Amino acid sequence: MTTVNATPTPDTGLAPLVAPGPPLAQEEIARYARHLSLPGFGLEGQRRLRAASVLVIGAGGLGSPVLNYLAAAGVGSLTIIDDDAVETSNLQRQIIHRTADVGRSKVESAAAALHRLDPHLEVRTINGRLSPDNALELFADHDVVLDGADNFATRYLSNDAAELTGTPLVWGTIFRFAGQVSTFVPGHGPMLRDLFPDIPEPDSVPNCAEGGVLGVLCGTVGSAMATEAIKLICGIGTPFIGRLLRYDALAGEYSTLRFSPDPDRPAVTDLTEVAAACAVASSAAVGGSGDRGPADGVDEIDPAGLVRLGDAAVVLDVREEWERALAMIPGSVHLPLDRIRAHGWEAVAEAVDHAEGGQDRTEVVLHCKSGARSAEAVSLLTEAAPPGVRLRSLAGGIDAWPGQVREFSGAAVR
Template identity: 70%
Template structure:
């Protein structure tokens, strides 16, 4: 140990294990640090997992396999084909289903005696406090800043331990926050960042196996807290880089000048703020305007070639973002053939806004450059609406 707070086990044990449970958890029972009493604590635990995606999937799998008595999972997303590369709790047959329903079914297949509540909803200031208070521990696998800070504040207000993790590209972070026993997320990162200050995994990518590494670490933190064993990551931030196989630990302490969390007012405002798809304002074209076709705009796809293989806008030309950022307007000039009205698009509007900023300074007078609002996601949604009876 290195001076970390010694915590009592988080959960009281159930009365006994069944014969089947003794067999199922035999490898845990052989561990002196866990043993029968620890396994009975796991069976008595109630854990809330926020998110059934990249981090939530491995967390749910390992907590379900470990014998957690009750797991609630909250997520309002649906399974997509692009999720399957890393969210291995879900199967191809689950595409289109609510993630929480797919996750519940997967956990019950793993352990028919496991109690699972699937909450097809988003964590909000309206439900956070009651959900946190109803569970012994919360694991935050959310993919946005507002929800992460909502989790922190709800944990502080309800005195609920919180295990936190993030992933991006090849790097991950994990820490554990126990109110009254160490620093919290706001001691480490005091202010809620802007929603678009870091690209999403959809925009920036993520190595699938990183999710398993970070999610398994988060599950291990939960097990340690429930059983009262080991040294949880309280006051420590674990950082991993799978490209270099480097693991580092940053120690941090509570900020004595930080105001205590007394309500959810700040995170309520952050959760209510509309999502921002492009940092500085840029000229935009709506899907309706472009689909109308009356302006004769040339549509330029700034995504990668492999993305166009999944779906593309008919008639669009391809000029990758990297080329436009490197060369500016000349990268577009040859592809658009002297067009005076050009609409750039990507998946959601973030990269096309960046491309517009790079190309606009060199564009000739009279050339109209716009970014497609909502990107190809908005385009395909509009096309799907047209096909509805």
């Protein structure tokens, strides 16, 4: 059981992670002058940063400020791992990318931005995911790792890889208007599994695409993560070891939860458990869409099949109103997933009544962006559907629609 207390955090006694590198060139002294005058930091601290090697997991909302600030601070070598491409919806918070980068791989976009900031920075890019196959080697090759992942499986993989390799890990999360930061140093305090022992189910918390996130929150949390890395590298201050920093942007309040190692927690000995979680997360992921994959056993129909149904089907759009402003299937009826969750079949019956000729149709097709939310809706409604009514989820959602068919009931997709 995790022990939570209100006692002051003791001095960690951590030595600096990185030995000082070579003397700074005159250009570097000018560049980092504001660091050099800091008490307890000075030339030696800057030389430690220049000699440091840091792995950043994710070049998204948290990775953007982390990468920018570590590069600007003078960290000598940065490795970026991410398998995603830049989308327009990323630009609201992922400040390392620009409009011109939409469609480009995030690691390539981020590396270009960092080299604009510091042409001498060593940047290594990995266009892929952190996985049980590469995690241990990557962690062992770096002085410190910062985890800005957006899924539980990767966060626990990072924790377990850190524990197995003895690599310090800075961890951060964001959701809607709140964020959290903690630092895990194997052998010097508790780890993530001491605070949250079990890997949550992949769909237990909505992701940012479904739940939303305040863009500027990423800067607050990401900057705190970068600060932790600098403290560890240079051996200054007191890192968030045994402390979870919590920030509520709406209330404008910070709070700290103190926790200690769980003596009954089994030590991490391999990546077997987390490998299974990563496999589930990978199979459930829908590339870049922000939706999860469809649930097992859900009845689906592809876009071509929906076209063949023609006027025999009522099409219900379970997305949010703002998503319909981007694209919608003409003739579809809006029924947000939250209404289905709250009111079940009653909400569907009301929506069908609003569809032209809906009362006489026995085919009901639900769709969302990529098929995940509509699959959830079908799962929720199947048992309550009246006899003779067939409920199906549109496979691939509206993302799959324009690529397979251009018209539905005589109207072009817009």
